Amino acid sequence: MDRRLIKNFDWGLLVLTLLLAGVGLVTLHSAVATDPSPLQRMLYVKQLIWYAVGLGAVFIVLLIDYKTMERWAYAIYGGAIGLLVCVLLFGKFVGGSRRWLELGPVSLQPSEVAKIAVIVLLARYYSRVVKAEGLTLRELFLPFLYVVIPFLLIVQQPDLGTGMVVFLISASMTLFVRIEKRTFLCLLLVAVMVAVPGWTLLKDYQRQRILTFLNPDRDPLGAGYHIIQSKIAIGSGQISGKGMMQGTQNTLSFLPEQHTDFIFSVLAEEWGFAGALVLLLLFMALIIWGLNIAYRCKDIFGKVLSVGVTAMVFWQTVINLGMVMGLMPVVGVPLPLISYGGTSILTIMICIGILLNVSMRRFAID
Amino acid sequence: MNTYLQSFDTDWFKGRLTVTMFLVIAVFLVLILRVFYLQIIEGEKYRQLSQNNCIRLQAINAPRGVIYDRNGMLLVDNRPSFNLSIVLKDARPVEETVRKLAAYTGIPEEGFLETIAQEKATTPSYKPILLQQDIGRDILASVEVHQFDLPGVVVDSQPRRHYMHGNAAHVIGYLGEISPAELKSGQYPDARGGEFVGKFGVEKTAESVLRGKDGGRQVEVNAKGQVIQILKTVAATPGHNIHLTIDHDLQKTTEELLKDKVGAAVALSVDTGEILALASSPAFDQNVFVNGLSQDIWDGLISNPFRPMENKVIQGEYPPASTYKIVTALAGLQEGVIDENTTFFCPGYYRFGDRTFRCWRRGGHGTVKVVEALAVSCDVYFYQVGQRLGVDRLAEYARACGLGAPTSVQMGHESGGLIPTSEWKRRRFKVPWQKGETLSIAIGQGYNLVTPLQMAVLVSAVANGGTLYQPMILKSIAEAGSDTIHETDPVPVGQLPVSPENLELVRKGLWEVVNGKRGTARLARVEGIEILGKTGTAQIVSRKKNDQAWEKKLADHHKPHAWFVAYGKRENIGIGVAVIVEHGEHGSRTAAPIARDIIKAYLMEKDEHEAVAVQQ
Numbered sequence: 001m002d003r004r005l006i007k008n009f010d011w012g013l014l015v016l017t018l019l020l021a022g023v024g025l026v027t028l029h030s031a032v033a034t035d036p037s038p039l040q041r042m043l044y045v046k047q048l049i050w051y052a053v054g055l056g057a058v059f060i061v062l063l064i065d066y067k068t069m070e071r072w073a074y075a076i077y078g079g080a081i082g083l084l085v086c087v088l089l090f091g092k093f094v095g096g097s098r099r100w101l102e103l104g105p106v107s108l109q110p111s112e113v114a115k116i117a118v119i120v121l122l123a124r125y126y127s128r129v130v131k132a133e134g135l136t137l138r139e140l141f142l143p144f145l146y147v148v149i150p151f152l153l154i155v156q157q158p159d160l161g162t163g164m165v166v167f168l169i170s171a172s173m174t175l176f177v178r179i180e181k182r183t184f185l186c187l188l189l190v191a192v193m194v195a196v197p198g199w200t201l202l203k204d205y206q207r208q209r210i211l212t213f214l215n216p217d218r219d220p221l222g223a224g225y226h227i228i229q230s231k232i233a234i235g236s237g238q239i240s241g242k243g244m245m246q247g248t249q250n251t252l253s254f255l256p257e258q259h260t261d262f263i264f265s266v267l268a269e270e271w272g273f274a275g276a277l278v279l280l281l282l283f284m285a286l287i288i289w290g291l292n293i294a295y296r297c298k299d300i301f302g303k304v305l306s307v308g309v310t311a312m313v314f315w316q317t318v319i320n321l322g323m324v325m326g327l328m329p330v331v332g333v334p335l336p337l338i339s340y341g342g343t344s345i346l347t348i349m350i351c352i353g354i355l356l357n358v359s360m361r362r363f364a365i366d
Numbered sequence: 367m368n369t370y371l372q373s374f375d376t377d378w379f380k381g382r383l384t385v386t387m388f389l390v391i392a393v394f395l396v397l398i399l400r401v402f403y404l405q406i407i408e409g410e411k412y413r414q415l416s417q418n419n420c421i422r423l424q425a426i427n428a429p430r431g432v433i434y435d436r437n438g439m440l441l442v443d444n445r446p447s448f449n450l451s452i453v454l455k456d457a458r459p460v461e462e463t464v465r466k467l468a469a470y471t472g473i474p475e476e477g478f479l480e481t482i483a484q485e486k487a488t489t490p491s492y493k494p495i496l497l498q499q500d501i502g503r504d505i506l507a508s509v510e511v512h513q514f515d516l517p518g519v520v521v522d523s524q525p526r527r528h529y530m531h532g533n534a535a536h537v538i539g540y541l542g543e544i545s546p547a548e549l550k551s552g553q554y555p556d557a558r559g560g561e562f563v564g565k566f567g568v569e570k571t572a573e574s575v576l577r578g579k580d581g582g583r584q585v586e587v588n589a590k591g592q593v594i595q596i597l598k599t600v601a602a603t604p605g606h607n608i609h610l611t612i613d614h615d616l617q618k619t620t621e622e623l624l625k626d627k628v629g630a631a632v633a634l635s636v637d638t639g640e641i642l643a644l645a646s647s648p649a650f651d652q653n654v655f656v657n658g659l660s661q662d663i664w665d666g667l668i669s670n671p672f673r674p675m676e677n678k679v680i681q682g683e684y685p686p687a688s689t690y691k692i693v694t695a696l697a698g699l700q701e702g703v704i705d706e707n708t709t710f711f712c713p714g715y716y717r718f719g720d721r722t723f724r725c726w727r728r729g730g731h732g733t734v735k736v737v738e739a740l741a742v743s744c745d746v747y748f749y750q751v752g753q754r755l756g757v758d759r760l761a762e763y764a765r766a767c768g769l770g771a772p773t774s775v776q777m778g779h780e781s782g783g784l785i786p787t788s789e790w791k792r793r794r795f796k797v798p799w800q801k802g803e804t805l806s807i808a809i810g811q812g813y814n815l816v817t818p819l820q821m822a823v824l825v826s827a828v829a830n831g832g833t834l835y836q837p838m839i840l841k842s843i844a845e846a847g848s849d850t851i852h853e854t855d856p857v858p859v860g861q862l863p864v865s866p867e868n869l870e871l872v873r874k875g876l877w878e879v880v881n882g883k884r885g886t887a888r889l890a891r892v893e894g895i896e897i898l899g900k901t902g903t904a905q906i907v908s909r910k911k912n913d914q915a916w917e918k919k920l921a922d923h924h925k926p927h928a929w930f931v932a933y934g935k936r937e938n939i940g941i942g943v944a945v946i947v948e949h950g951e952h953g954s955r956t957a958a959p960i961a962r963d964i965i966k967a968y969l970m971e972k973d974e975h976e977a978v979a980v981q982q
Contacts (some may be wrong), residue, residue, distance in 0.1 A: 132378055176382060220598035221582040228421055228584070235404040235412025239496055247470060269416075273405040277398065284394040288387055295383045307386070318393055325400045 008295070016286050017337065017352050021051050023279055024338035027267045029246045031259040031340075043259060043340055050342045053351030061353030065361060069354075070130035072302050073124040077146070083110035083151040097157050111162040112148040112347040114357040116354075118166060119173070119308035121146050123339065125210050126177040127301040134180040137187075161331040172311040177304060213329050223330040224260070230324045233265040234276070241272030259340045263330055264324045279338075280321075287314050293359045302358045309351040316348075373841060410879065420586045421597065422492065428578025429525050431605035433538060433568065435614040436640070436841050442538060448506050451494035452482065457518025467519055469503045470512050473498060493641050494520050500657065527562070530651040534617050536646045536677040537610065537777070539567020540655035556580065556979035562656065567677075568610065568839060571776045575843055578605035604846040611640035611841045619967040620645045623960045629927075629947035630818045633964050636826040636933055636940035638856040639835025641775070642968060644819075646678040680773075680780040683815040684946055685903035688726075688743045688953070689931045690764075690810025692828065692872060695736055697763035699868040703754035706871055709733050712746035716805070723749050723805050726903070740875025741882045743901060745809050752808020757799060761787045766863040768823050768834045769816050774859075775837040783820055783958035786813035811905060818944040821931045824862075825899070826942030828876070829933035832862040832869055876900055880932070886954045890932060890962040895969050899932025899943075899961065901953030925949040930957035934965035941968050 069076070083101060085303070087110045091098030100107045122143055124293040129139050148172040155163040179187075208218075216223040236242070259266075268276040290310030294303045313336050320335040322328030334344040404412065415421060431441035435535035438657045450471070457463045460482070468475035478497050485495045501509075501521075509521055527541050542565040544557050553759060554563055556579055563577070581602035586595040620631050624647040633643040650667055667675050676682065698704040714730030716723045725731065725745040731738075739747035752760060770785030786800035786807065806812035819837055827834045836857040843852045862869065876898035886901045905925040928950030933942040943961045950956035 054924045066556065089837075132375070178382070217598075220584045221600055224598070225423055225584060231404060232415045232421065234401065235408050236416035237405050238409035238413055239406060268401065268405065273401060273409075275403045276405065280394055280398055280401065287390050291383055291387050291390070295380060296377070300379075303383075307383075309422065314390060314393075318397070321397055325397070325404065327396075328401055 004363070005360050008064050008360040008363060010356050013286075013289050013293075013352065013356055013359065016282065016289060016351075018030045020279075020286065020337040022265070023093070023282070024263075025051075026244070027270075027338060028259055028340055030270055031263055033117060033245050039164040046342075047340055050345045051349075052206075053342070054345050055348070057346055057349050058353035058356065061221075061350055062357055062360070063169065064357075065358045066302060066305065066354060067299075067361075069120050069305070070124050070127075073121045077117045077121045080110065080114040084107070084114055084150055086110070088153065088156055091157070091365055097159060099157050099159055103309050109343040111150075111154045111157070111159055111166075112343050114154065115162070115166055115169065115347065116309075116350060118147060118150055118170060118313065120305065122170060122173050123301055123308055126173065126304050127299075130177045130300060130304070133176075134178040134179055135174075135183065137183045140179065140187075143170070144171075155278035161319075161333045164331060165312065165319065165333060168315045168319075169308060169311045172315070173304060173308045176307050176311075216326075216330050227323075227326045227330065230262055230265045231326050231328060233262075234268040234325065237272040237276070239273050240268045241268075241275055244270055246270060260334055261320065261339065262324055264321055264335055264338050267338075283313075283317050283336075287317070290355050297358050297362050302362070306355060306358050309354050312351055313348065395452055396543055415586075420588070422587055424583050424593075426581040426600075426602045427524055428580045428602035429604045430527065430578060431576040431607045431846065433576075434607065434609045435612045435617070436609060436611070436642075437613065439614045441530060441534065441610070441612075441614065443528050443530065445528040447500045448521050448523050449496055450498040450501050450505070450509065451496050451520045451522065452478075453492060453494050453518045453520060454482070454486070454489075455491040455518070457516075460518075463516055463518060466512070467497075467509075467516055470516070471498075471501070473505075484977055485643060493906075494522075500526065502726035512928050529655045529656075531614070531618070532651060534610075534612055534622055534644065534652070535567075535649040535652050536679070537567055537612060537617075537641075537644050538652065539569040540565055540652040541569055542655055542659075547899045556780055565655070567777060568608070571778050572840060575608060576605045578846070579603040579882065602880045606846050607844040609841040609844065611635075611642065611838055612644070613968070615971065616643040616964065616968050617645065619643070621647070621649070621965050623963055624947075627947050627950065627956075628672045629945070629950065629957075630682055631943065631945040631960060631964060632679045632818050632822045633968065634822050634826045634835075634837060634942045635836045636829040636935075636942045638838065639823065639826065640841065640856070641840045642941060643964065644677075644679050644839075646676065646682075648672050648674040650674045677777070677779075678946070679818045681773060681817070683781050683783050683817060684927055684929075684945070685814055685904040686769075686810040686816040686821065687811075687904035687927070687929055688745075689821055689900045689902035689929045690808075690814060690816075691740060691743065691748050692711065692876070692900055692931075693764050693767050693769070694748050694755070694760065694808045695740055695872050695875065696758055696767070696862065696864045696868065697755055698751040699736065699871060700864050701755060701759060701765070704736055704751055706737070707735060708795065709735055709851055710739075710744075710747045711751050712744050714746075716746045716749045718749070718753070718802055718805060721802055723802075734869060737875045738882075738884070739879060740872065740900070741878030741885050743879075743886050748808045749805040752804050753801070755808070757803075757804040757807055758787050760804070761785045763863055764814075766829070766860065769820050771838050773817075773819055773823055775819060776839055780819075781817055783817050784813055784815040810902060818946050821929075822942050822944035825864050825931040825933050825944065826940070828869065828873060829898075829935065829940045829942055831866070832864065833858050834860040834862065873898060876932075887930065887932075887958040888932070889954060890958040892934075892962060892966050895934050895936050895965065897932055897962065897965055899930055899958070901958060902929030902931070903927070903951065903953050904929060904946075906949075925951050926956040928953040928955070930954075930961045932958075932961045932965065934969055936969040939969060941965055 014098060024046055025047060028047055032040050032043045053173040087098055087101045090102045092102055094100060099109055099111065101110055111187050135333065147166065151163050171284060201262055216227045230361060259343050267279060287310055290306060294306035297303045297306060316333050319331055319333045323330055335339050336348045337345065435441055438892040454460055464475050465480045466477060481497055482495055489495055506521060507517065509519060529538065541562040544554060544559065544561050544563045548554055548563065549557065549559060557563060564573040568720065568734055579602065581600040583599040584597040585593045586597060587929060588594050616633065623632055624645050628646055630646045632641065654663055655808055711733050712725055712729050712731040714725050731742050731744040734744050734747050764785045770783055772780040772782045793801050803812055807814055821836060823834055836859045838854055838856065840854050843853060879901065880887050880890045880897050880899055887899055890897055890899060906924060906926055928947045930953045931944045933940055943956040943964050945961045947956045
């Protein structure tokens with residue numbers, strides 16, 4: 001590797017990432033400490049291995065110039081779509097949905113690959129058509145196709161959470177490169193025109209489901225109960241928390257999925273406002289850092305790519321935290337770098353790798 | 367020039383990125399404010415709520431729909447039952463509480479401690495552990511009285527299925543704890559482990575109708591586990607009530623008639639296919655299944671050689687014997703191989719090739735026409751009809767009469783019987799059909815197998831002018847919590863393949879069976895009711911040797927099965943009946959009187975029902 005690249009390496013971003021991973025490991029250890037199954041209690045060791053694998057992935061991503069990704073954008077995208085089709089056909093059924101593809105000893109979640117593939121392809125497209133006046137409706141047709149195909153495939157699984165994240169990332173990137181005011185209003189109008197008659201066409205139970213999704217209080221025995229327990233866990237942490245491994249909500253397994261989606265509640269209960277604030281500030285720093293890499297990058301593809309990757313971290317963080325705090329609908333989206341789960345960690349680490357890649361090659365073009 | 371060096375103004379991007387950063391900071395500010403609100407402002411409240419894990423969920427059981435007979439008589443309902451449980455977290459010190467509980471209830475504490483030791487590892491301490499199911503009222507009372515002394519001891523009431531009369535066990539079926547396989551199957555989306563679901567009969571086939579949707583409540587409890595506030599309630603949706611087509615009085619009569627016999631009887635309304643009574647003997651006690659079935663009882667039911675768990679009406683496959691002559695006669699007449707005046711001479715046997723086929727009457731019947739042949743059940747006559755038809759043509763008619771395939775009654779695990787063809791034999795045994803076999807088939811022996819229900823459908827069709835109805839067990843569904851009633855409509859599934867004239871000839875034959883001078887079932891006559899029918903005596907070819915213990919009781923296991931299929935009419939009401947008595951020997955002597963009494967009970971007592979209905 002070029003010495004100049006090593007000199008320009010973004011140590012700050014790596015440190016932020018490792019700090020978050022550290023917080024994740026400690027919280028996970030606490031979250032599974034009282035689990036009756038000994039295997040489950042050792043989960044944080046597995047998580048540690050995933051972090052190591054993730055760092056390996058970062059290293060590999062660093063070796064390849066991100067501009068190569070622009071050339072390979074269609075191939076990556078095609079591969080991701082292929083995997084999404086495969087998962088619908090041959091995927092393993094877990095809890096009523098097909099999300100996992102078994103490839104020998106490893107299982108893969110194609111929707112995670114699809115997120116990155118969509119980001120790269122949109123970055124390539126937008127970096128070529130972007131202009132100060134904003135994009136026209138016609139110019140939005142292709143990106144619409146790029147997004148809607150994987151979106152529909154993911155929703156088929158069904159995995160609404162990931163589908164929503166794909167949509168939000170794409171919308172953020174599109175709004176970032178700017179669209180004409182006329183186009184924007186037009187899209188808004190179309191949305192309203194689809195939504196209003198669509199709502200009346202829905203069957204009653206479907207409407208109920210959507211209302212419950214938007215307002216978990218309507219389901220006091222399911223999602224609503226989880227959110228109440230999560231709020232009690234967070235709130236009872238007060239200023240300084242109950243202390244590590246002292247969380248009662250957690251130890252009595254009142255929290256559902258306390259080691260994955262609801263891990264923030266465990267942290268907030270045990271470390272209090274002080275701990276929660278530190279975590280929130282770390283996440284904010286990570287996201288601002290990502291945007292700053294876009295800020296300093298010289299080429300447009302690098303800029304849009306960095307924004308897309310950062311948008312992914314942003315939305316997953318906000319959707320997860322908003323949910324456990326009772327601000328947002330209950331969607332199964334893991335908290336980046338903190339929640340247990342190999343695929344989630346690997347995807348986020350690849351995103352970090354892309355950001356580091358763009359960051360250290362920012363002078364390379366001169 | 368590098369393609370990535372774009373001429374586009376980077377300041378434009380910097381402006382947009384700055385705005386984005388502020389947006390991100392704003393969103394995080396909202397999150398921080400929310401955490402501040404939950405932890406600092408509301409923190410004290412949540413800390414207290416967390417202390418005892420106060421917010422808990424309690425299930426509200428949805429009552430299962432009850433089952434009535436066709437006249438609105440309650441057959442199955444739910445009775446309250448009380449379960450004794452303990453919440454370890456609230457019961458501290460546990461040993462002392464258990465000791466007191468044992469003292470108050472008179473149940474030995476060892477059993478309690480054993481259960482607790484078993485469940486402890488897998489049950490969170492705030493969740494109740496079931497100690498004793500269905501405790502009696504006296505135990506309930508003493509637990510309630512000493513409640514202050516028994517922290518963490520909970521009594522919850524749960525509806526339990528109650529089969530009120532012990533009748534129609536095979537029709538109604540029973541509930542049982544859901545099995546792991548059923549849970550996995552996805553057919554019970556709302557069910558959780560440990561719940562009761564229909565396992566047999568209508569309880570199983572109408573599961574989705576009868577089953578309600580459980581509700582629940584979010585409650586706040588104090589340190590002792592007592593509810594101090596109900597936060598939210600989701601009401602349970604009760605299951606729908608159903609009315610069966612069964613007439614309970616007739617059902618009772620039918621079961622009494624079959625008492626101490628092994629066999630089956632079924633009665634249909636000839637114009638709708640509604641099942642008025644369905645009995646299979648011996649039966650079983652449904653309440654044993656919901657009150658906790660011991661392995662011994664279950665083993666006893668399963669190993670009983672008289673097969674009490676089998677619904678012989680739909681699962682019993684028997685050779686139709688002479689009742690099949692109805693089909694042979696229909697086919698012969700309709701195909702033109704015989705007519706009203708075709709005569710055959712019966713010397714008591716029929717020579718075919720180098721074999722001799724015997725008539726059941728050694729002395730023979732002399733010269734007979736079709737009507738008389740049916741009346742006296744002359745085998746020689748029907749050997750020759752069968753010979754003229756051939757096995758495949760006969761099978762076509764049998765199938766068109768509803769034999770050889772399940773009737774699709776909504777009761778589950780129904781057998782289809784067997785109507786052999788030459789093609790079937792080639793496939794099954796890899797040998798061609800022998801012409802002589804056709805003769806056996808024509809009198810209902812050989813490979814032929816039918817269920818009593820199929821025969822009842824057939825005889826009902828003869829009664830109503832030729833329409834085969836799908837037998838019906840659900841009369842109506844009464845929607846829970848409203849007055850809406852969904853009536854089930856009769857489902858015609860086919861027509862007998864016969865002209866009205868030929869059907870009339872067959873009817874004449876069946877009339878002679880009961881009412882004629884030489885009829886085989888003159889015992890079945892009843893003054894004031896028109897009864898037509900056909901007897902049958904099914905030879906038992908071979909029978910598996912049963913274990914020694916039962917040998918004695920099965921002393922008559924080589925005796926033939928007795929059949930009688932019949933219909934009775936009075937004014938505009940018609941009832942079709944099929945009765946089989948295993949090893950009952952002659953249809954005329956054992957089966958016919960049962961069928962007669964069923965018809966009589968229904969048509970004679972119908973007057974009273976009608977009178978009551980008019981008054982109402």
